[in-house]
Amino acid sequence: MMHTGRHFLQIPGPTNVPDRVMLAMAKPVIDHRGPEFAELGLDVLERVRAVFKTKGPVVIFPSSGTGACEAALTNTLSPGDRVLVCETGWFSHIAWRRVAERLGLAVEYLPGSWRKGASASAVEAALAADSQHTFKAVVVVHNETSTGVTSRLSEVRRAINRAHHPALLIVDTISSLGSMDLRHDEWEIDVTVAGSQKGLMLPPGLGFNAISEKALAASRTAKMPRAYWDWDEMLKANKSGFFPYTPATNLLYALREALEMIQEEGLENIFRRHQRYGDATRAAVRAWGLDILCEEPAEYSNSLTAVVLPDGHNADRLRQIILEKFDMSLGTGLGQLAGKVFRIGHLGAFNDLTLAGTLSGVEMGLGLAGVPHKPGGVQAALNSLASSVAEVATV
Ligand code: PLP
Numbered sequence: 426m427m428h429t430g431r432h433f434l435q436i437p438g439p440t441n442v443p444d445r446v447m448l449a450m451a452k453p454v455i456d457h458r459g460p461e462f463a464e465l466g467l468d469v470l471e472r473v474r475a476v477f478k479t480k481g482p483v484v485i486f487p488s489s490g491t492g493a494c495e496a497a498l499t500n501t502l503s504p505g506d507r508v509l510v511c512e513t514g515w516f517s518h519i520a521w522r523r524v525a526e527r528l529g530l531a532v533e534y535l536p537g538s539w540r541k542g543a544s545a546s547a548v549e550a551a552l553a554a555d556s557q558h559t560f561k562a563v564v565v566v567h568n569e570t571s572t573g574v575t576s577r578l579s580e581v582r583r584a585i586n587r588a589h590h591p592a593l594l595i596v597d598t599i600s601s602l603g604s605m606d607l608r609h610d611e612w613e614i615d616v617t618v619a620g621s622q623k624g625l626m627l628p629p630g631l632g633f634n635a636i637s638e639k640a641l642a643a644s645r646t647a648k649m650p651r652a653y654w655d656w657d658e659m660l661k662a663n664k665s666g667f668f669p670y671t672p673a674t675n676l677l678y679a680l681r682e683a684l685e686m687i688q689e690e691g692l693e694n695i696f697r698r699h700q701r702y703g704d705a706t707r708a709a710v711r712a713w714g715l716d717i718l719c720e721e722p723a724e725y726s727n728s729l730t731a732v733v734l735p736d737g738h739n740a741d742r743l744r745q746i747i748l749e750k751f752d753m754s755l756g757t758g759l760g761q762l763a764g765k766v767f768r769i770g771h772l773g774a775f776n777d778l779t780l781a782g783t784l785s786g787v788e789m790g791l792g793l794a795g796v797p798h799k800p801g802g803v804q805a806a807l808n809s810l811a812s813s814v815a816e817v818a819t820v
Contacts, residue, residue, distance in 0.1 A: 426749055433753035435783045437570050437729035438600055438623035440773030442679075446626055449682035450675045457672055466666030469677055472684045476602060476625070476692070477617055477635040479609035484659045485680075486632040487673040490599040490620030493632030494520045496654035497595050497616040498528055498562075501640050503648035506561040507531045509551055509592065511543035511581075515571035515759035520597065521564045528649065533560070539761065540720040542569075542576035549584035552592065561643075562593040562615075568601035571759040573731035573768060574719045575605060582612045593640055599623060602633075603687060604699045604728040604772045615640040624695075624728065626686070626774045627679045694818045696727075701817065702771035702780050703727035705809040709784045709802035713791065718766055728772035729756065732787075733765060738796050740767040747790035753783065776819075777810045 434441050455461050473483050486492055502508065508530050510521045517537075525532045535547055543565045552560060563585060568575045578596060585594060593615040598607050602617075603624025609617045614637065621631035636644075636656065644656050658669040687695065703725055710717050710732050718731035734740045744755050744767050756768030769787065771780055784803045791798045 428752040430752070433751070433783060433786060435770045436754050436756040437768050437770035437772065438620075439629050440623055440626060440770060441775065442628055443626055443683075443686065443774040445686060446679045446682045450679045452675065452678055454674050457674055458667065462674065463666035465677055465681060466663065466668070466672070469680050469684065470663055470666070472688075473633070473680065474635070476684070476687060477609040477619075477633075478607065478611065479617075479635050481610070481636055481638065482641075482660055482663070483633055483635045484656055484663065485672075485677070486634075486654070487630065487671070487676070488632035489629060490597075490618065490632055491520050491524065492654070493618045493620065493634055494524055494597065495528070496632065496634050496651075496656070497618050498525055498530065499647075499649040499651040499654050500634075500656045501593055501595070501616065501643045501647050502530060502561055503646075504529045505531055507533060507559045508562045508564060509533050509535055509548065509560050510564040511535045511548065511566070511576070512537035513543055513566050513572065513574060513576060514539045514569040515762070516569055516597065516599075517564070517566045518760065520599075521566070525564075538720075539572050540574065540718055542574050542721065542724040543581060545577065545580040545584040548581055549588050552585060552588035552590035555590065558591055560590065560592045562595050564595045564597070566597040567607065568598070568605060568726050568728055570600040570729065570768075571731070571762060572718050573726040573729045574721070574724050575601065575726045577724065578607075578612050578614070582614075593643060600728050600772070603695065605726070606696050609635045609637070613637070615643075621676065621680070624772055625680070626683050627676060630673050630676050631680065690819055697817055698819055699727040699772060701777075701810060701813050702775065703730065704813075705780055705806040706730045706769055706771055706784065708809040709788075709806040712805035713788070713798040713802040715798060718762075729768050729770045731756075731758075731762070731766045731768045734767070735797055738794070739764045743767060743790055743794040743796060746794050747786055750793060751786040751789065753786040755787070777814070780810070781807060
């Protein structure tokens, strides 16, 4: 089918890239060993720290998010080390459990619900029982992109401290960074892992590790084989703004522009904006009479919402109809959720009317697909947005 206007890319990442960022990328590639690059490198490496709320180093890999997950593990651990990975959904499995197992780490997969965040008390119990301190790291996905559930990281940190356990805390913020609050230093996170293609409003292709002093110290004795992902070489080169290999030059131009935009809007305003989208989307889902997958209101994600379809209705068929009729992409159900849920991305370069359009497409699609629902979801979302529009700096 022919479509006019712009495609609605409402998956929970990659997200829509603002024109300002696209234009910033449209520059000639420069010598990555020359003075102009050094200036760019030093600038983005310094400024990106604010997004992680850290004073420590952040390294930037030319990679997808999974590469940055692998880097977090190989730089801090040794073959056979025990790692406690909290089950939260598809990404805790695919990006962490599976990667760690393939690397030869001994993964303890702490069972969890796909409708709730990581359990701080279960982490505390597992660590308290480990009197020999055999666990070397705890891995938590901050925002589980497959479920729309956000884990309460400050509680997990407190649980680790209560157990007086020295394990490193490794956190995946791939779909939360730049959309929901994340405090690398304050929450004593040892490695914060992120990607470019979601809240940072960039195309896919950059992976990030924010590194604590404790993680840096661990990397000096960690014995996992690593070459491309090695922090040490990266940090040495980064001191003068360079990379040990060819960086993704034009994505770094894009990052510089995105950081500028984030600074202009202000991180706290950005979080508030995402809170409004989350609230409005959930108001729509409730008005339709459908279920939000996340069961715990304190763990609602503000970057995406996973919506459960009634039994006997296939979410991928609904997504297909919406794609064909309205040129909008929504997130598919992953793993055990395949066909059961669809996911609405409401993160990144996004505003009130983008949300209104997105939810209108969903509501029309529900009708066309014959999914039983009540009308009025879009109206409920508009009411929710209107009720808070006066308090916010940006819409
Ligand atoms: N972790 C989370 C929470 C994700 O959402 C994703 C991707 O969506 C990944 C890991 C994997 O990242 P990538 O696909 O960029 O390798």
